[in-house]
Amino acid sequence: MSGPGPAPERDRATAPSRDPVGVVVRWAAFGCLLVPVALLWCGSSAAGAVGAAAGPATVTGVCRLLMRRSQRVAARPPSGERQPRRDPCRRAGTGAREGRPHNGGDTPVG
Known part of the structure; x- marks a missing residue:
């Protein structure tokens, strides 16, 4: 006879x-x-209570936006290594023109 107890592993895995x-x-x-509410309870004016609540509400809104943005950035798949940027001023060709260093080793000695 099984009674109420801890949920099976599969139920915990599917829980939201x-x-x-x-x-x-x-x-x-x-x-x-x-x-x-606390300010009104202590005898502050309604305008003062609303004004005092505006600051934390603004900070809360900005923090919410920043946290959501950081979640989106963290959820992006890693892009791996960055691709080198192509210089539009260079012509297609071989050797040093493709970005390889040219150290003069291929030139004939006179």
């Missing part, structure tokens, strides 16, 4: 993962709402 950025932003938004 939590978005860490979303969790941070939700807590920050909660803090931004808590600031004016």
